[in-house]
Amino acid sequence: MNKKIKANMTEGNITKLLTRLTLQMMVGMISMIIFNMVDTFYIGQLGKNELAAMSFTFPVVLVVQSIALGLGMGTASVVSRAIGQGDSSKVKRLSTDALFLAGIIVAIAAITGELTIEPLFSLLGADAVTLPLIKEYMRIWYIGVIFVVFPMVGNNIIRATGDMKTPALIMTFAAIANMILDPFLIFGIGPFPEMGLAGGALATVIGRAFTLIFAIIILIKRELVTLKKLTIKELFTSWKQILYIGVPAALTRIVDPLTMGVITRMVSIFGTAAIAGFGVATRLEMIALLLIRSLAAVMIPFTGQNLGKGNTNRISEALKKGFRFSLLWSVFTFLAFYFTGDFLAGLFNKDPVVISTVVAYIRIIALTYGFQGMLVLSAAVLNAMSKPIHAIILSLFRLLGLYIPLAILGSGIFGLKGIFAGGAIANLVSGILAGVVVIWIIKTIDLRQRLS
Numbered sequence: 001m002n003k004k005i006k007a008n009m010t011e012g013n014i015t016k017l018l019t020r021l022t023l024q025m026m027v028g029m030i031s032m033i034i035f036n037m038v039d040t041f042y043i044g045q046l047g048k049n050e051l052a053a054m055s056f057t058f059p060v061v062l063v064v065q066s067i068a069l070g071l072g073m074g075t076a077s078v079v080s081r082a083i084g085q086g087d088s089s090k091v092k093r094l095s096t097d098a099l100f101l102a103g104i105i106v107a108i109a110a111i112t113g114e115l116t117i118e119p120l121f122s123l124l125g126a127d128a129v130t131l132p133l134i135k136e137y138m139r140i141w142y143i144g145v146i147f148v149v150f151p152m153v154g155n156n157i158i159r160a161t162g163d164m165k166t167p168a169l170i171m172t173f174a175a176i177a178n179m180i181l182d183p184f185l186i187f188g189i190g191p192f193p194e195m196g197l198a199g200g201a202l203a204t205v206i207g208r209a210f211t212l213i214f215a216i217i218i219l220i221k222r223e224l225v226t227l228k229k230l231t232i233k234e235l236f237t238s239w240k241q242i243l244y245i246g247v248p249a250a251l252t253r254i255v256d257p258l259t260m261g262v263i264t265r266m267v268s269i270f271g272t273a274a275i276a277g278f279g280v281a282t283r284l285e286m287i288a289l290l291l292i293r294s295l296a297a298v299m300i301p302f303t304g305q306n307l308g309k310g311n312t313n314r315i316s317e318a319l320k321k322g323f324r325f326s327l328l329w330s331v332f333t334f335l336a337f338y339f340t341g342d343f344l345a346g347l348f349n350k351d352p353v354v355i356s357t358v359v360a361y362i363r364i365i366a367l368t369y370g371f372q373g374m375l376v377l378s379a380a381v382l383n384a385m386s387k388p389i390h391a392i393i394l395s396l397f398r399l400l401g402l403y404i405p406l407a408i409l410g411s412g413i414f415g416l417k418g419i420f421a422g423g424a425i426a427n428l429v430s431g432i433l434a435g436v437v438v439i440w441i442i443k444t445i446d447l448r449q450r451l452s
Contacts, residue, residue, distance in 0.1 A: 005088045005224070008162040009080075009305045014318050018298060021164045026294040028168035031175040033286075035207065038175070042182045043200045050197050053133035056126050061141070062257055064109055068149040070250025071102060072156035073300060074242040077384045079160040080301040084308020092226035095157045097238035099225065102153045106146045113142040137201045144205030147212050154215030157224055160301045170214045178207030241386075248388035252379070252395045259399040263407055263419065270416045277357025280348045284362060285369075288333045292326055292373035296380040303384035312446040315381065316439065322377045323435060330370030337362040357416065364420040371431025378434035387441060394437065398430035 009017065044051045075098040082090040121134045155167035181203035188194025195202060219225050260282070267278045299322065306314045337344070345358035375398060382391040403426040410418025 005083055005091050005161065005222075009302045010084060010309045010311055010314070014314065015321060018295065018302070018318060018321070021162070021298045021302075022291065022295045024164035024168050025159075025297050026291060028164070028171040029290055029294055029297075031168070031171040033290075035171075035175040035178050035204075038179045038182055039200055039204060042186050043197060046186065046196055049129055050133055053126070053130045053137060053197060054200070056121055056124055056130060056134055057137055057141070059124065059257070060113070060120070060138070063254055064113075064145060064148060065152075066253035067105060067109075067250045068102075068152040069253055070246040070248075071098070071105065071149070071242065072152040072246075073249040073383055074098075074244070074246030075153055076156040076160045076300050077245050077304050077386065078238075078241045079157055080304025080384065081308040081386075083161060084305035084311075086308075089226075092224060092228075093230070093234060094238050094241070095219065096225045097230070097235050098153050098157065098242055099150065100235065101239050101242065102149050103146075106149050109145050109149070110142045113145070114139065117142075133197050136196070136198045140198055140201035140205060144201075144208060147205055147208035151208065151211035151215045154219055155211070158215070158218060158222075159297070160304065161222070161224070162301060162305065164298060166218060167215075170211050173214070174207045174211045177210055178203050181206055245383050245386060245388045248392040249383055252392050255396060255399055259403060262404055263423075266407060266411055266419055267416065269411075271353065273351050273353035274357050274416060276349060276351070277345070277354040278361065280345060280354065281358045281361035284337070284344060284358070285365070288337075288366070288369060289373070289376075291329060292369070292376055295322055295325070296373075296376045299377060299380045300384045303381045307385055307445075310449055312442055312449065315385075316442045316446075319377060319381055319438065319442070323374050326373030326377065327370035330367060330373065333369055334363075334366040337366045360417050361420050364417060365424045365427070368424045368427035368431070372427040374431035375427075375434040378438040381438055382441065385441065385445065390437060390441065394430060394434045397433070398426050402426035402429055 040051075040054065043054050075094070079091055079094050079098075082094060117135055117138050118131065121131060121138075126134055151170070155170065158167050182200060183189055184192045185195050185199030185203045186197075187199075192199075264275065264278065268275050299318065302318060303315050306312070306318075341359040341362050342355060345355040348358075349355070375394060379391040379395055382388065382394075403423055406422030406425050407419045408422075410420075410422040412418070414421065
């Protein structure tokens with residue numbers, strides 16, 4: 001049976017549609033944050049060495065996740081466009097080929113990772129105490145890397161159809177499973193053996209395994225994949241389309257934490273308390289931007305489907321609504337942080353320097369979250385329109401062309417607050433520039449469609 005896969009984001013009230021899908025997407029993102037926080041909490045109970053070992057694993061885990069997210073973004077972009085074009089056969093071909101590509105990435109990551117645990121983490125600074133603990137954790141994590149990459153691609157295929165609810169439920173279930181399993185496997189409660197750090201890794205793998213199982217069941221049930229014999233030419237054509245968007249998207253995600261590492265190093269000059277405050281502030285920022293990032297994730301399939309249908313005006317209208325919402329949200333966030341900053345900082349630490357650092361950061365930068373949101377939304381739309389080079393240039397311009405140079409300059413003139421001011425200016429300039437670029441590109445595409 002050749003089931004027709006319908007485009008469901010190409011008509012209807014834009015505001016209602018984006019609101020509903022964004023809230024559904026946000027549930028999934030919150031679930032993943034809880035997933036990671038629970039792991040950190042329980043492993044922290046084992047002691048500082050175990051917590052330090054897990055902290056060493058973050059950069060490597062982040063790189064693998066960034067690659068998987070980039071691949072998922074590329075897949076969502078091309079699949080949603082095929083849905084908008086009404087080409088169900090192409091949808092199935094692209095989805096299946098994306099999963100094949102995910103399998104190759106899994107094999108490379110697992111084998112390379114296993115062979116490089118000791119030299120890589122020694123290079124990152126692990127010592128004789130933490131390195132055995134890292135091996136204990138990462139050997140299990142690498143075995144389960146299939147449960148990281150495959151579900152990210154599978155869930156993005158499902159999202160490309162306009163369904164944000166199902167992936168959110170899958171991620172919520174995984175977070176709950178991990179939350180339940182963590183204490184049993186880490187501390188050996190009941191019939192379970194006490195596995196320590198390895199137990200945390202195993203709980204993570206099992207929790208993510210559920211996401212793979214559910215994603216595959218849904219993909220097969222909804223006939224989003226095909227067992228039709230493929231040719232090498234078709235396979236490479238699909239991979240080229242996916243990687244054209246996926247590689248720049250992954251690179252952007254990798255550069256972002258590297259930039260924050262540079263900024264963190266600059267903040268460290270002002271003492272341990274300043275670093276602690278900066279860490280708290282960036283976590284508050286992550287929560288504040290969660291809604292905008294959820295909207296950006298929704299904009300990828302929305303743009304893809306409407307581009308495939310030729311509805312560029314609908315994309316432009318949705319993007320402008322997103323910009324307005326982002327700016328209004330930043331005003332709300334700024335006011336909330338302005339009046340509750342001391343209280344929020346105090347929940348994490350009572351040190352006056354920590355509190356003053358948190359307050360300084362959120363009061364300086366929060367008002368520019370709207371412009372940062374404009375950049376995030378623009379990048380999502382550009383990727384969905386197969387303009388990934390524009391997206392990565394804008395993102396790198398903010399991070400490397402503005403944030404780091406301005407932070408260095410600001411630090412020399414105004415100290416710690418100057419670093420934060422550099423971030424605020426970077427948000428402002430890059431957000432406005434991104435908005436101008438993406439609107440111009442949409443108008444150019446619309447003009448070409450009319451002329452043709």
